[in-house]
Each structure stands twice: as structure tokens, then as C-alpha cells.
Amino acid sequence: MTKKAIVWIREDLRIDNNPALSYASQNHDFVSAIYIYNNKYFDKKREAQKWWLSKSLEAFKKDLDKFNISLEIMTGDEIEIFSKIKNTDEITVYWSKVYEPSVIEKGKKIRDIFVKNEVNYKYFKGNILIEFQNILKDDGTPFKVFTPFWKNAEKRYLEQIPSKNLKIKKLNKKIILMKNLIDPKEILPKKDWYKKFEKYWSPSEDEAKKFLQRLINDKIINYGETRDYPSIDGTSKLSPFLKHGQINVETIWNKCQNIKNKGKGYRKYINELGWREFSHSLINFFPEMLKGNLRKDFDNFPWVKNEKHLKLWKNGMTGYPIVDAGMRELYETGWMHNRVRMVVGSFLVKHLRIHWSEGEKHFRNCLMDFNEANNVAQWQWVAGCGADAAPYFRIFNPILQGIKFDKDGIYTKKWVPELQNMPSDFLHKPWELEKKYQEQIKIIIGKDYPEPIVNHEKARNDALNAFQKIKKN
Ligand SMILES: Cc1cc2nc3c(=O)[nH]c(=O)nc-3n(C[C@H](O)[C@H](O)[C@H](O)COP(=O)(O)OP(=O)(O)OC[C@H]3O[C@@H](n4cnc5c(N)ncnc54)[C@H](O)[C@@H]3O)c2cc1C
Numbered sequence: 407m408t409k410k411a412i413v414w415i416r417e418d419l420r421i422d423n424n425p426a427l428s429y430a431s432q433n434h435d436f437v438s439a440i441y442i443y444n445n446k447y448f449d450k451k452r453e454a455q456k457w458w459l460s461k462s463l464e465a466f467k468k469d470l471d472k473f474n475i476s477l478e479i480m481t482g483d484e485i486e487i488f489s490k491i492k493n494t495d496e497i498t499v500y501w502s503k504v505y506e507p508s509v510i511e512k513g514k515k516i517r518d519i520f521v522k523n524e525v526n527y528k529y530f531k532g533n534i535l536i537e538f539q540n541i542l543k544d545d546g547t548p549f550k551v552f553t554p555f556w557k558n559a560e561k562r563y564l565e566q567i568p569s570k571n572l573k574i575k576k577l578n579k580k581i582i583l584m585k586n587l588i589d590p591k592e593i594l595p596k597k598d599w600y601k602k603f604e605k606y607w608s609p610s611e612d613e614a615k616k617f618l619q620r621l622i623n624d625k626i627i628n629y630g631e632t633r634d635y636p637s638i639d640g641t642s643k644l645s646p647f648l649k650h651g652q653i654n655v656e657t658i659w660n661k662c663q664n665i666k667n668k669g670k671g672y673r674k675y676i677n678e679l680g681w682r683e684f685s686h687s688l689i690n691f692f693p694e695m696l697k698g699n700l701r702k703d704f705d706n707f708p709w710v711k712n713e714k715h716l717k718l719w720k721n722g723m724t725g726y727p728i729v730d731a732g733m734r735e736l737y738e739t740g741w742m743h744n745r746v747r748m749v750v751g752s753f754l755v756k757h758l759r760i761h762w763s764e765g766e767k768h769f770r771n772c773l774m775d776f777n778e779a780n781n782v783a784q785w786q787w788v789a790g791c792g793a794d795a796a797p798y799f800r801i802f803n804p805i806l807q808g809i810k811f812d813k814d815g816i817y818t819k820k821w822v823p824e825l826q827n828m829p830s831d832f833l834h835k836p837w838e839l840e841k842k843y844q845e846q847i848k849i850i851i852g853k854d855y856p857e858p859i860v861n862h863e864k865a866r867n868d869a870l871n872a873f874q875k876i877k878k879n
Contacts, residue, residue, distance in 0.1 A: 645775030808834030
């Protein structure tokens with residue numbers, strides 16, 4: 407065993423229940439954690455996450471300091487950096503897995519380099535309950551439908567010996583092993599639109615633990631009902647923490663198992679964790695879905711290219727208040743409520759008939775919780791071309807969705823404040839309010855708030871006709 411170890415940190419920015427870090431600290435005298443920032447994956451692709459990452463690295467550095475482990479942050483290409491480690495350096499490298507096909511591919515190349523250079527390495531399970539290879543149908547093929555997948559996966563997970571809550575050992579002395587280190591601030595996006603995120607989030611492991619406790623204490627009991635209402639703070643909001651590994655999904659699972667009276671809320675919540683597992687399984691067994699439709703019949707779908715509509719959608723200026731509220735929430739906070747994600751997604755792919763990949767790209771750039779598996783699988787679910795997807799012909803009516811899930815308009819008015827004085831009956835279809843009343847309340851549709859960019863009924867019919875075309879092919 408070498409005296410020195412490197413833990414390559416990627417999506418596991420945490421102390422608790424971190425297998426790679428705890429193993430390294432228990433088996434080596436000197437441990438350094440390194441984070442390699444490769445701007446190829448971030449610039450103009452994941453701008454919001456640059457902020458989250460920068461803040462998280464700052465917090466994690468302080469947490470690691472307490473264990474005499476330094477966090478060395480550098481920019482560059484992972485393969486180039488790891489190629490420089492030689493057997494004579496007497497260093498062992500550890501990491502936890504990330505379940506994305508391109509990341510797995512890169513990991514293989516790095517392993518080959520270590521083998522060639524005779525560098526010791528070891529890797530551990532990543533932030534997932536069950537590794538995707540272990541959940542297959544009886545005939546050995548992967549699941550494409552959620553319910554049987556999760557029935558199988560949950561059972562398997564419950565049968566597994568629970569992993570111990572792994573502890574990090576405090577080391578005697580800190581070391582620095584790499585050169586050309588950068589400060590986490592250098593990762594921040596160039597545009598300072600990110601500054602407002604500070605109002606909404608505090609990215610750290612401590613905060614993740616608080617969010618989890620709040621879920622268990624206050625939210626999970628009613629989660630089954632409240633999770634659909636965007637004006638209620640009814641969901642865990644753990645998604646960005648999960649993405650960055652500030653909490654291990656096993657920790658969430660274990661906390662949920664300790665709930666004495668497991669009701670509907672518990673079941674629903676656990677199922678959502680199941681959807682996360684399912685998405686990871688899908689993109690690994692069907693990596694082609696990262697580039698195109700999982701259902702190939704959708705390759706002939708007559709998508710519309712309309713830059714103007716796409717821009718209005720991104721800017722929250724479609725004239726449909728619930729859609730605009732969601733898009734503005736996303737831009738302002740880097741997060742959007744799941745119900746509203748479904749509504750805005752459906753609007754883009756069905757009312758505007760713009761390809762789902764445009765939505766996927768925009769979400770990727772703006773979401774703090776972006777992860778390849780959930781984002782691609784969910785966009786294809788919304789578009790109807792994914793696994794176990796909502797059928798394309800089921801088209802969300804943005805007016806009825808608004809009325810059903812934000813009747814009093816608390817959410818909508820928060821993000822679309824220009825509709826503050828709109829009477830409730832018209833909030834989700836403000837264009838129907840007679841002109842003279844619009845004048846009275848000083849909200850002129852077309853001036854103070856946009857006219858709807860498409861007519862719901864017509865857009866719906868056009869979408870259904872377009873769908874008929876692929877069915878005939
Ligand atoms: C078009 C679209 C794009 C999405 N893109 C992403 C994405 O990039 N990253 C992401 O984490 N989620 C994505 N989701 C799923 C879901 O909206 C978010 O996970 C959820 O809103 C996060 O908030 P929360 O942590 O409060 O969720 P909770 O309701 O508290 O759920 C707990 C956890 O379960 C998982 N989860 C919940 N819903 C889903 C789901 N439908 N599919 C998969 N996992 C789920 C998440 O990890 C979440 O943190 C997307 C959904 C849609 C419709």
C-alpha cells in the first residue's frame with residue numbers, strides 16, 4: 407500500500423457516506439482530494455451549475471480541511487492530468503463511479519493509463535441505490551417500463567446488506583500533490599446573472615442534510631398530495647445536492663426507512679427515487695437516446711423550427727401564465743417544480759412542436775440539478791418518444807393545468823408579477839378578459855403581458871395531426 411492517495415472527486419462532494427474518501431483516509435497516511443474542472447463540459451452548456459459547483463467546492467474545501475485533507479482544484483483534461491502520475495510517485499488513486507456512458511468511457515481510458523503506468527487505483531459504487539447492470543428482466547434484457555423495473559430494483563435493494571455509514575479518518579498532516587491549482591471562484595459564470603441564486607440556495611453538504619431533515623420532519627407525510635402544487639414547498643428540493651453528491655441517495659433511503667408510519671407520502675417519495683434509478687438504467691442500456699429518440703418512429707415526426715417561439719418560451723413570454731411562470735422560475739432560481747417542468751415541456755414539444763432536444767439543452771444550461779439521465783429521459787417522456795412515456799396524444803392543456811394546480815395563482819403571480827391584479831377566473835387565460843376590464847385593472851394583454859403565441863385548440867389539433875403522420879409511416 408502506498409503512503410499517499412488521491413481521491414478524484416466528481417459527483418461526490420461530501421464527507422458522510424463517501425466510500426472513496428473514507429477508504430482512502432483509513433488506508434493511507436496522506437490523502438489529497440482533487441477536482442478536475444474541464445470547461446468543455448460546462449461553457450455554454452451548464453452555466454447555472456458552474457455557480458453551484460464553485461460554491462460547493464468552496465464549502466467542501468472547508469469540510470475536508472477538518473480532516474487534514476486538501477481539496478486541490480485544477481482545470482484541464484482528466485486523461486492528460488492522470489497520465490502524468492507515475493508508478494514512482496507512489497500514489498494510489500480512488501474514485502466513485504458516475505453513471506453516464508461518456509463518463510464511464512473516460513473512466514475506462516484512465517484505468518488503461520493507470521495499468522500501463524503501473525499506478526494503483528480502485529473505484530467504488532457511485533451515487534445510486536443499485537447499479538444498472540444488476541437490474542434485468544428474467545430474459546436478461548433491460549427494462550423499458552418503470553413499474554416492473556422498480557418492483558424488481560426495490561426488492562433487490564431491500565435484500566442487499568445495507569452499506570455502513572462510512573466515516574472519514576482525520577489524518578495527521580495535509581499534503582498538496584498537484585500543480586497549477588485554481589480558486590473555486592474562477593469557475594463562476596462570466597455573466598453575473600448567477601448572483602441572484604444566492605437568495606435561493608446555499609450549496610453545501612450541511613445544507614443537504616438540513617433539506618433531508620425537513621423532508622422527513624415536515625414534508626414526506628403529505629408528499630403524495632402536496633408534490634403537485636408548485637405554490638407549496640412540498641418536495642425535498644434535494645435534486646441539486648443529489649446531482650453533486652452532497653448527499654448519498656443511500657442516506658436519503660435509510661432516513662426514509664426509519665420513518666415509523668410509512669404512508670402514501672413515503673411510497674410516492676421512494677418511487678421518485680426509483681425514477682432516478684430508472685433514468686440511469688435507460689441511458690446506460692440505450693445510450694443512443696442521448697442523441698435521438700428512443701422510439702425510432704418519432705424520427706419522422708414533423709418537428710417545427712421556430713427560433714422566435716423558442717426564444718419566447720425560454721424567456722417566459724408565451725402568453726400562457728403557468729408556462730411563463732415556470733420558465734421564469736427556472737431562469738431566476740436554477741430550479742423548477744416538477745409539475746411545471748411537465749407543463750412547460752409539453753407546451754414546447756406539443757403546442758410549439760419544437761424538438762425536445764431544444765428544451766433539454768435549455769434545461770441543461772439553467773438547471774442546478776441537471777443530470778444527463780433524468781433530463782434526457784424526462785424530456786423524452788414528456789415528448790412521448792421515450793421509455794414508458796406519456797403518450798404523445800395526451801396533451802397538457804396549460805389553462806386547465808394552471809387552474810388545477812395553481813388555482814389561487816400564488817405561484818403564477820410570484821413569477822409573473824405583471825398579472826398581480828388579474829382576477830382569478832382569468833388568471834390562466836387572461837386574453838379572455840374583456841378589453842374594458844383589462845383597462846380597469848391596467849393590464850392590457852398584448853402590451854403589459856403577451857397575447858398567447860399560439861391558440862391552444864389549434865395547436866392541439868396540429869399536434870395530433872402531426873402525430874397521425876408518424877403513426878401512418
Ligand atoms: C422535462 C423534465 C426535465 C427534468 N430534468 C431533470 C434533471 O435534469 N435533473 C433532475 O434531477 N431531475 C429532472 N427532472 C425530474 C424532476 O423534475 C426533478 O428531479 C425534481 O423536480 C427535483 O425536485 P425535488 O428534489 O424537490 O424532487 P422530489 O419530488 O423531492 O423527488 C426526490 C428526488 O427524486 C428524483 N426525482 C423526482 N422526480 C423525478 C423524475 N420525474 N425523474 C427522475 N427522478 C426524479 C430526484 O432525484 C429528486 O431529487 C426533470 C423532469 C422533467 C419533466
